[in-house]
Amino acid sequence: MLTIRDVLSSLGGVPSLLNTPLPAFSQFIRLASKLRPAIVHQQVHHWTPSVAPQSLPDDVSRFLVGRLSIPKTSVDGLWEALKDGIWYDGPSLLGEDWVPLPECTPESARPRLSARMLFPPAQVCMNSECLGHGKLLRWKDDPKRITLFTFSEGVQDALAVQLQCYRCGTVYYPNYTAYQGIRRYYAGLPEFVQVSDHKYVERTVLEHFTMLSVLSWTSATNAAHIYHESLSQLKDAEREIARYRLRAEHTWDGFVILALLRDARDQSTVLEVPNGGEQKDRFTAAMRARNERIRRSGQPEYAHYCTRCVRRFDDDGEAAFIDCIVIDGVSIGRPCCGVRHCRGELHTPQDHWCLEHMDQANFCVVEGCRLPHRLRFRTCELHAAIEEHYDATGKGMFNLRTRLQRQRVSHPTDSITPAAPVDEEIEVEVEGGRVVYASGLGLAPAIATGTTAPSQDVSSTSSGPSFQSTADVPVPILCPEKEVTGNYTARGRFGRRHTHNEQTFVRPCAMITCRETFYGSETVPQVLDMLKKKHLIPGSRPRYAYFDNNCILFKHCDSLPGETIHLEMGLPVDVFHWKCKHKKTDEACSYHCNPLAFPELLGEDGKSSHFNSSAAEQTNVWFGGYHAIVREMSAVKYDFFLDEMILRKNEITRAKLEREGCRPGYRTELRFASTDVSS
Numbered sequence: 247m248l249t250i251r252d253v254l255s256s257l258g259g260v261p262s263l264l265n266t267p268l269p270a271f272s273q274f275i276r277l278a279s280k281l282r283p284a285i286v287h288q289q290v291h292h293w294t295p296s297v298a299p300q301s302l303p304d305d306v307s308r309f310l311v312g313r314l315s316i317p318k319t320s321v322d323g324l325w326e327a328l329k330d331g332i333w334y335d336g337p338s339l340l341g342e343d344w345v346p347l348p349e350c351t352p353e354s355a356r357p358r359l360s361a362r363m364l365f366p367p368a369q370v371c372m373n374s375e376c377l378g379h380g381k382l383l384r385w386k387d388d389p390k391r392i393t394l395f396t397f398s399e400g401v402q403d404a405l406a407v408q409l410q411c412y413r414c415g416t417v418y419y420p421n422y423t424a425y426q427g428i429r430r431y432y433a434g435l436p437e438f439v440q441v442s443d444h445k446y447v448e449r450t451v452l453e454h455f456t457m458l459s460v461l462s463w464t465s466a467t468n469a470a471h472i473y474h475e476s477l478s479q480l481k482d483a484e485r486e487i488a489r490y491r492l493r494a495e496h497t498w499d500g501f502v503i504l505a506l507l508r509d510a511r512d513q514s515t516v517l518e519v520p521n522g523g524e525q526k527d528r529f530t531a532a533m534r535a536r537n538e539r540i541r542r543s544g545q546p547e548y549a550h551y552c553t554r555c556v557r558r559f560d561d562d563g564e565a566a567f568i569d570c571i572v573i574d575g576v577s578i579g580r581p582c583c584g585v586r587h588c589r590g591e592l593h594t595p596q597d598h599w600c601l602e603h604m605d606q607a608n609f610c611v612v613e614g615c616r617l618p619h620r621l622r623f624r625t626c627e628l629h630a631a632i633e634e635h636y637d638a639t640g641k642g643m644f645n646l647r648t649r650l651q652r653q654r655v656s657h658p659t660d661s662i663t664p665a666a667p668v669d670e671e672i673e674v675e676v677e678g679g680r681v682v683y684a685s686g687l688g689l690a691p692a693i694a695t696g697t698t699a700p701s702q703d704v705s706s707t708s709s710g711p712s713f714q715s716t717a718d719v720p721v722p723i724l725c726p727e728k729e730v731t732g733n734y735t736a737r738g739r740f741g742r743r744h745t746h747n748e749q750t751f752v753r754p755c756a757m758i759t760c761r762e763t764f765y766g767s768e769t770v771p772q773v774l775d776m777l778k779k780k781h782l783i784p785g786s787r788p789r790y791a792y793f794d795n796n797c798i799l800f801k802h803c804d805s806l807p808g809e810t811i812h813l814e815m816g817l818p819v820d821v822f823h824w825k826c827k828h829k830k831t832d833e834a835c836s837y838h839c840n841p842l843a844f845p846e847l848l849g850e851d852g853k854s855s856h857f858n859s860s861a862a863e864q865t866n867v868w869f870g871g872y873h874a875i876v877r878e879m880s881a882v883k884y885d886f887f888l889d890e891m892i893l894r895k896n897e898i899t900r901a902k903l904e905r906e907g908c909r910p911g912y913r914t915e916l917r918f919a920s921t922d923v924s925s
């Protein structure tokens with residue numbers, strides 16, 4: 247470590263150096279420390295990066311002369327005296343609080359040095375197959391002019407250096423290397439994340455955005471707004487300059503990259519994406535891979551337990567533990583194929599049909615009608631009245647703004663255009679060829695589980711529980727002759743279909759363990775299927791599952807030959823729900839789903855429930871808050887975003903449980919097992 251004595255004795259040799267002004271002296275130490283990478287890469291290629299070079303490269307010394315306003319002899323003299331200290335103690339000389347001098351407008355159009363520079367973390371080639379392995383890298387071209395979006399210093403101009411190994415051709419960028427078309431990120435989390443060719447966002451800023459999304463449903467667009475209004479520190483004249491603008495695609499990409507890097511770190515791998523192609527497609531495969539892994543193996547908190555969701559309930563003196571989850575549906579969704587229950591992926595979120603069902607575009611949009619639609623219309627001759635009605639209402643009653651106003655939901659987000667139709671399915675009653683009543687069905691109505699009658703899908707399922715078996719429930723085709731004059735009810739879908747809801751498994755301590763997208767409707771066979779597939783590891787199934795439709799679920803299981811799950815786990819409905827909504831005369835209700843019939847679940851008073859389901863309810867309310875943000879997302883983005891929100895929310899919940907003394911832990915036998923939830 248450099249001491250004052252060292253400094254004085256080395257400076258003493260050159261008396262003129264003692265006239266150096268103190269600010270220039272301290273800035274010299276810090277700037278030279280900052281520029282170490284710029285110095286080392288100009289040495290001969292077998293130079294050992296840990297040894298301080300004898301003299302400063304010309305451009306660096308010129309730069310220091312300009313910035314510090316001291317003569318070249320002083321700069322060279324200071325280097326001579328201080329180089330070893332700067333070289334070895336460099337990083338510690340640059341404290342967190344070091345603020346470089348304000349950037350002066352670079353005189354040359356292609357500046358090579360600046361007080362704010364991003365360097366690749368590597369100094370020598372790391373490619374183990376390269377002959378130049380361990381040899382010093384060289385600058386590739388001049389550094390790029392970039393913009394930094396920082397947390398505490400606002401928007402800043404800076405330079406980013408790219409290095410190259412001339413043996414193997416690997417290019418080293420500040421965040422990653424590029425070699426043979428693969429962009430490989432460095433391990434760990436970088437201080438600045440590159441979100442476009444010339445823009446880098448400080449990690450703290452991206453962490454802040456992610457927390458805004460978790461805690462207050464902030465969209466990527468709004469995050470970019472927030473940055474400009476409260477963090478950018480831009481003067482009025484600078485606000486419209488394009489390179490100082492942070493846009494929604496930047497905050498979104500930053501969110502994605504940070505989440506992927508964090509994931510790679512937790513999985514002890516490195517993130518690799520294609521280096522070529524368009525930025526918008528770059529991370530799709532990596533996101534898809536994580537989505538798939540979480541769907542199959544669950545969230546990290548899948549193996550969670552704590553004193554709030556596990557109860558010790560001794561039986562005949564033997565220690566026994568019981569746990570439970572709460573099953574519920576949350577009304578959020580994304581565009582999906584218009585064919586009911588089809589899980590085919592849309593090419594873009596604007597499409598109405600998946601690849602397989604493209605031919606559906608030729609038909610009338612009234613459900614069950616197989617006639618071709620009229621030219622430039624969406625309906626056939628027979629159903630013209632329905633389309634006229636839809637158009638005549640100006641689509642007004644069916645657009646999101648009206649809907650939200652009616653529900654008095656204020657949700658300021660510009661991730662969607664509020665006047666856009668909510669992609670309507672409308673239901674009409676027609677009398678004598680005239681529409682007498684119409685209602686929109688677009689926004690999935692809040693799934694008041696327990697009050698919803700079991701859909702016809704339950705009875706139409708014959709091939710056992712599976713997602714596929716509920717698909718394509720035949721819709722009776724109305725007889726055309728009757729339609730023209732008669733009275734009938736019909737549904738027309740004038741926009742895209744959205745997935746029906748997200749089904750969640752939440753523990754009574756608010757930990758979300760699983761999520762699954764339900765298509766078409768929330769049906770009991772789907773819930774049963776999910777319950778099984780999410781708990782394939784022996785012993786992973788909770789002892790109890792609260793679900794408002796448990797009586798239907800119980801009867802459904804009971805009707806399936808060989809089904810035993812309903813005998814192996816308790817399927818109660820919650821106490822409040824049971825009192826208000828269930829028939830006490832029905833056997834399934836009064837016996838199997840009666841929460842009062844399970845002593846392990848009852849509290850001290852013998853009447854209320856031991857497990858508090860309100861935390862789970864709260865969690866689902868929180869989850870539902872994303873409806874507006876995710877409504878226009880593609881399937882890949884949707885899954886990735888929601889998984890990340892749950893992951894971060896669970897981290898917050900876990901910390902809270904820890905603080906409150908609930909001793910959260912992981913069941914090791916589940917934590918490292920991987921389930922295969924194939925479907």
Ligand SMILES: [Zn+2]
Pocket residue numbers: 371372373376377378379411412413414415416
């Ligand atoms: Zn190399």
Ligand SMILES: [Zn+2]
Pocket residue numbers: 550551552553554555556753754755757
């Ligand atoms: Zn818990």
Ligand SMILES: [Zn+2]
Pocket residue numbers: 583584585588589590599600601602603
């Ligand atoms: Zn389809």
Ligand SMILES: [Zn+2]
Pocket residue numbers: 610611612615616617625626627628629
């Ligand atoms: Zn028709």
Ligand SMILES: [Zn+2]
Pocket residue numbers: 797798819827828829834835839
């Ligand atoms: Zn019931």
